[in-house]
Amino acid sequence: MSRFRRQLTIGLSALLLVFTSGCWSSKEIEDLSVYVGVGLDVAEESKFEKSINEQGGHYPKNNNFTATVQIVPRIGPKQDTQKGAGASEGQSFLNERLTGDSLFQIFRQFALRRDRPLIGHHLKVIVVSHELSKKYSLEQLLDFILRDNDIRPSCLVLVSHGTAHEALSSIEPGEVPAFYLKGVVGNAYRSNKILPPVSLAKLDGKMQSGSSFLLQNVLTAEGEHKFSGAGIYKGETKKWIGSLNQIELEGLSWITGKAQQGAVKSYAAPKGHTVTYEIKSTKSKIIPLVQGNNISFHIKIDSEGQLMEDWSSPEIPSTDKYIRKLEVQFADTVKEQIQQVMNKMQRTYRVDVGGFGDELRIKYPKVWKKVKKDWDETFSHVPVTYDVKINIKDSGSSTD
């Protein structure tokens, strides 16, 4: 009996080794294609797809959009014809493009094209072109991505002014555009012209709540990128309706209190020389006021910072009087920016992307319940007042 027991023990523990070592369905990482960026564009079949279709390699689908998948590290033959625009030697990524009407099906089509299966655990950035998101709602476009269990909700979402494929291309050798884009988003702390990062997790919340929202816009020219402005998405349709430019985004950052870093440039009297103010901190408060059926907002902005550049010639000494004058000057510039963005929101696009609705929801939940459904429209008629206070604390290392 004891011998049998021992043998059983040994046998069972050997068996346990098979089950518990966790290598059941493991795959070597070298045998996988890791995709780090996805771009969604208006349908445009590539040459390769066209000629494949001519040869009968067609499957039933509508050509609704084109997906670009960025794979790292670059694998496969060097003389690949499927490289993106502006491909050059020493590229460390590979952009694959396929057209179809289901993102998931497109992803699975890659299995027919590549010897290594795709895995989505490391997807960092999704770029949606504004052309495409004008036609389809983001909810539809990103549905697969939000459902998929590989892709993490920490993935960032951007909107591109040109094609998403361009935004995911680069002429810089060794650079991976997806990582680059993610890196620039991280610069939000250096400039108030960049929106705080919008990840899938946050985006899902915004889409579900039905309020309008912004996505960071990325421009591409000659293989290089610049973040500029933001795409506006309408809450009801989740479609792109327009965009804010850099200055308007800056104005918006004052309203939302996100202007913690950045610069304000102004031209000072009498000769109109350049003066620049560096923001050190900003406190802003949107105060909703409800009187009967009338809703209005008051924005209170209080900022502290430094005078960082002064082109006055001959040099004007930084007397208290001069500084106070500049403070008013800067406050006026900020007000102009706010005016501009308010105009865009209330007149041009008739959407609330400044978080006004949120403040109303918090302060007056009952009122909010009534106006929630038609908020964007209501908002466009709501009077908004604001006062801006700029405090120049010092003038940097230079005293004059």
Next chain:
Amino acid sequence: MNRKQDQLTTVQAAAFIINYMLGAGILTLPRTTVTAANTPDVWISIILSGLLVMLMGIILVTLCRRFPGKTVFQFTEEITGKWIAYVLGVIIILYFITISAFEIRVMADVTGLYLLEGTPVWAIVMVFMWVGFYLITGGVNSMARLYEIILPITLILFVLAIFLSSELFEINNLRPVLGEGIMPVVKGLKPTTLAYTGYEIMFVIMAFMKNPEKGKKAMVWGILIPMGIYFITLVMVIGSLSIEGMKTRTWPTLDLMRSFEIEGLVFERFESLLLVIWIMQIFSTFTITHYAASLGCSQLFKKKQLSWMIILLPFIYIIAMLPDNANDMFKLGDVVGNVSIYLFGVVPLLLLLLSIIRKKGGKHN
């Protein structure tokens, strides 16, 4: 019962309750509560229902104290007579079996989705059940010792992992407090109460306690700690994902962990950390219920407990595999939860009143 070997300290008893309570629920808790209440105020509900459950728990302990050294399967006979006791005992056993099956199923589903994609379900489940079986053959004492090791690891890692998500946290998502009055909080009470199922294990383990007079203390601590964990979870998940954003997520707590990456630390991603401690918790819930069910069987039907442990294994497996899909599985969880409210919220009170009226059991106050 060999009383010498199988004795639990107060801390061990509390560890039993906590480890049983923290289980499958925590991954879905934010969704189930917010869907019911529809406001961010559910964090109030979780505290209120915790206090409510504490009351039920104290009633339960008071009942057990009248019958020292006996489990629920043994003492109901004295209160209600043989037949009712049999029926009640069988229901409780079925309840324990279903819970352990449910835990196994959730574990299998989540690991299949996020951890071991491609590994067949039976392979995951089988290892889990074997190891669990091995543990419970050792009796309450070896179980308790394992739980004492698991518990601090769980608490520390869980709190650490969930606070790492603080960069996503936005206080506006939790406001306004009580914006729609008190009704949503009341609506949130039911799903939050379900999160506390697990205190009923005192029905069984009170009999093993070295100092049964400290049963109330173990019960209160056993509920307070999960209350803290649930509270933190709800606040962090709602604050980060907003109530709209998580209503549509199947596993919101896990999605919170997946929603951030921290560069520069040894690990960049923390969901596996959460899954690991969470699987330990599922394991303890599974073993406790399996043990309780087999103990109940052996005390009701007079056979060796070891044989019942083996007999129950396939039953648990089959019940675990019964739900066709994730929705059916969640429905099973709801049914079990509803049953538990009646079984362990109402029945102990009735039994206690009956035992006082019929003057059964001793008085210990």
